[in-house]
Amino acid sequence: MSSTVIVFLLLYYVVVLGIGYWAMRRGAGEDLEGFLLGGRKVGPMATALTLQSTSMSGYMFLGAGGLGYLQGYWAMWFAAGDIGGGVLNLSIIGRRMRKLSQMMGALTSIEYLEKRYPSAAVRLFAGILTVFLLGFYVLAQLIAGGKGMALVTGIPYPLALAIAVGIVLVYTFMGGYLAVAYTDFFQSIIMLVGVMWIVIASLSELGGLTAANDAIAAVDPTLLSVWGRDLGFQGQWGVVAGALLIFSIGYMGWPHVVTRHMAMSQPATARKAGVYATVWNLFFVPAPYLVGILAILILPGLEDPEMAIFEVAGLLLPAAVTGLVMAAIMAAIMSTADSLLLQTGSIASRDLYERFINPQASEKQMVLVSRALVLVIAVIGYLVALIEPPSVFGIVIFATSVLGSAFLPAYVCAVWWRKANTPGALASMIVGASVAFLWEYLGLAASTQLAPMLTGVVSSTVAMIAVSLLTAKIAPVPADILQIMDEAARVGPIPPQLLAASDGAMGSEAAAIDIALSKRRD
Amino acid sequence: MTEPLYVIEGTVTAECASRQVRDLCDSDALQPAQPIYYPYHAFRAACTVATLIGRQERQLHCLVDAMNGQGATAEPFTTRLRVAAASEQMQPDISPTAAHAVARRTVSHHLGKALRMIAAFDIKLEAEGLVWKQFWVVGSTQYSVLVDSTNGAMHPLRSKAG
Numbered sequence: 001m002s003s004t005v006i007v008f009l010l011l012y013y014v015v016v017l018g019i020g021y022w023a024m025r026r027g028a029g030e031d032l033e034g035f036l037l038g039g040r041k042v043g044p045m046a047t048a049l050t051l052q053s054t055s056m057s058g059y060m061f062l063g064a065g066g067l068g069y070l071q072g073y074w075a076m077w078f079a080a081g082d083i084g085g086g087v088l089n090l091s092i093i094g095r096r097m098r099k100l101s102q103m104m105g106a107l108t109s110i111e112y113l114e115k116r117y118p119s120a121a122v123r124l125f126a127g128i129l130t131v132f133l134l135g136f137y138v139l140a141q142l143i144a145g146g147k148g149m150a151l152v153t154g155i156p157y158p159l160a161l162a163i164a165v166g167i168v169l170v171y172t173f174m175g176g177y178l179a180v181a182y183t184d185f186f187q188s189i190i191m192l193v194g195v196m197w198i199v200i201a202s203l204s205e206l207g208g209l210t211a212a213n214d215a216i217a218a219v220d221p222t223l224l225s226v227w228g229r230d231l232g233f234q235g236q237w238g239v240v241a242g243a244l245l246i247f248s249i250g251y252m253g254w255p256h257v258v259t260r261h262m263a264m265s266q267p268a269t270a271r272k273a274g275v276y277a278t279v280w281n282l283f284f285v286p287a288p289y290l291v292g293i294l295a296i297l298i299l300p301g302l303e304d305p306e307m308a309i310f311e312v313a314g315l316l317l318p319a320a321v322t323g324l325v326m327a328a329i330m331a332a333i334m335s336t337a338d339s340l341l342l343q344t345g346s347i348a349s350r351d352l353y354e355r356f357i358n359p360q361a362s363e364k365q366m367v368l369v370s371r372a373l374v375l376v377i378a379v380i381g382y383l384v385a386l387i388e389p390p391s392v393f394g395i396v397i398f399a400t401s402v403l404g405s406a407f408l409p410a411y412v413c414a415v416w417w418r419k420a421n422t423p424g425a426l427a428s429m430i431v432g433a434s435v436a437f438l439w440e441y442l443g444l445a446a447s448t449q450l451a452p453m454l455t456g457v458v459s460s461t462v463a464m465i466a467v468s469l470l471t472a473k474i475a476p477v478p479a480d481i482l483q484i485m486d487e488a489a490r491v492g493p494i495p496p497q498l499l500a501a502s503d504g505a506m507g508s509e510a511a512a513i514d515i516a517l518s519k520r521r522d
Numbered sequence: 523m524t525e526p527l528y529v530i531e532g533t534v535t536a537e538c539a540s541r542q543v544r545d546l547c548d549s550d551a552l553q554p555a556q557p558i559y560y561p562y563h564a565f566r567a568a569c570t571v572a573t574l575i576g577r578q579e580r581q582l583h584c585l586v587d588a589m590n591g592q593g594a595t596a597e598p599f600t601t602r603l604r605v606a607a608a609s610e611q612m613q614p615d616i617s618p619t620a621a622h623a624v625a626r627r628t629v630s631h632h633l634g635k636a637l638r639m640i641a642a643f644d645i646k647l648e649a650e651g652l653v654w655k656q657f658w659v660v661g662s663t664q665y666s667v668l669v670d671s672t673n674g675a676m677h678p679l680r681s682k683a684g
């Protein structure tokens with residue numbers, strides 16, 4: 001990489017730091033978490049772009065491009081599911097989840113599961129599974145960070161990987177990542193503009209989309225079909241369904257995504273944020289896949305297809321723009337890794353250590369547990385990424401399939417189905433995780449033509465329904481939970497404009513006042 | 523029977539609350555807004571932590587819901603002594619000791635998320651006693667709405683105002 005790239009890369013970080021300090025000094029920084037009594041609100045557009053920026057992981061910049069490069073337009077099935085995923089999640093579990101988690105007093109998504117399905121086993125299983133799979137997801141970010149850093153700086157991969165892991169660990173242990181809404185907003189704009197710039201530059205290089213498609217047809221016409229290279233997935237609707245589902249409903253199984261629903265502010269803000277996020281997705285999500293497809297022509301015979309986007313950017317963009325865009329991409333990858341490690345550490349210390357091993361644990365002991373786990377994940381991640389790095393695409397698909405299969409019915413039924421009980425939830429989580437894991441591990445997708453995500457979600461849903469109904473008499477849903485669910489679901493004769501303007505943060509006060517007023521009237 | 527309470531100062535009056543709901547619902551059949559006072563245990567937290575970008579010191583306010591024990595960080599606020607009828611007050615269920623533990627956990631959780639780091643924060647928690655927030659109950663014989671007097675936020679109620 002040229003010195004201009006490095007200069008603009010550094011310039012990007014200086015600007016981001018400047019924005020962060022400016023935002024903090026004027027008291028507008030903090031985060032998206034609500035303050036009681038607050039006038040400190042972040043608008044829907046900033047909310048949307050911030051969430052999009054922080055959720056864009058190494059997958060989008062390595063996995064998506066790599067898939068497009070290897071399989072052509074087949075990759076667009078994944079993009080199609082991803083575009084509407086955010087709004088789908090918000091519509092299905094958003095508002096009710098926010099209300100229910102608050103009324104139950106749950107701080108984390110795993111704690112929420114235990115409160116809705118009262119059993120220590122639910123928390124234990126969910127906690128262990130989540131820590132294990134988030135560890136995998138962190139691994140994908142570390143590999144992406146290492147590869148990106150190696151390309152940007154020109155230093156060898158093992159050293160670049162060590163630097164990437166080191167930076168993430170320092171952030172996690174010592175703070176310093178200015179996670180304020182304005183810097184995330186800036187980052188998301190740079191990423192969007194940068195990725196669109198790469199697309200336009202690629203199309204311009206190839207004489208437009210039609211010319212590019214003609215050229216791809218000359219290389220291998222099957223790459224233009226939606227069935228993959230050599231029509232390898234022709235007629236395999238079970239695999240197509242898996243590709244569509246993985247980033248649409250699969251997100252609902254992610255604890256860090258569910259946590260965002262728990263912290264959501266007013267439904268009206270969330271709704272507008274959902275619209276902005278979808279518009280952003282419409283432009284952003286297909287772009288990395290498309291760049292990967294176009295890279296078949298721009299960089300034929302690429303040694304590592306997952307580096308397609310970085311390589312195309314380095315080749316076609318002006319050095320200054322390359323520096324800025326790569327800095328934004330690297331920042332997004334590091335930020336995602338940092339968030340995932342924080343989430344994993346928090347689940348290990350609060351949901352497992354404090355809950356099951358040492359209920360009287362001090363803050364210092366919990367911090368020690370969190371840091372020890374984060375360190376173990378980082379060391380294992382470094383070794384795996386160094387010795388035999390798996391593809392970022394493969395890791396993300398594996399982790400999302402198992403998490404989605406394990407938790408999707410549990411989270412959805414928690415808010416929508418009154419009969420969903422503890423044995424049903426436990427059975428659903430165990431069956432879903434096992435089926436998806438075995439399907440991936442044994443490579444059954446190829447022989448059955450059914451994606452692990454599809455079989456996992458179907459089997460966990462069947463388990464939830466069957467076991468909940470069969471055990472309804474011996475393990476009924478507690479009355480207080482049913483009452484809270486009724487409260488959360490209640491609409492009644494409230495004018496719709498009023499419902500749209502209602503503030504979910506007041507749910508618990510409203511419930512207590514309702515009970516008090518009812519008692520007085522009785 | 524009346525009792526003096528430390529009430530968090532707010533700017534949303536009964537008239538404002540009624541107007542806000544009326545404007546949204548386009549209805550003239552609303553009952554007059556009724557006050558209700560809701561208790562919180564208030565805490566002030568002085569937090570210090572060394573980070574990569576220097577020592578971070580934060581002053582936070584934390585309110586623990588005295589009815590159900592849920593904690594939340596809060597904007598700085600002032601209180602005013604106000605006399606309220608017993609029928610307008612909710613009776614606290616959560617003890618100050620239990621609230622203290624919740625406040626510590628809430629502040630620690632908030633700092634971890636805000637600073638995005640795993641650290642044992644130095645938190646000095648000072649209890650400021652029970653404070654009350656005034657809500658307005660506005661509505662008709664069909665529905666009623668709770669309006670927060672500090673920021674005008676609204677939430678529908680199951681009970682009818684009539």
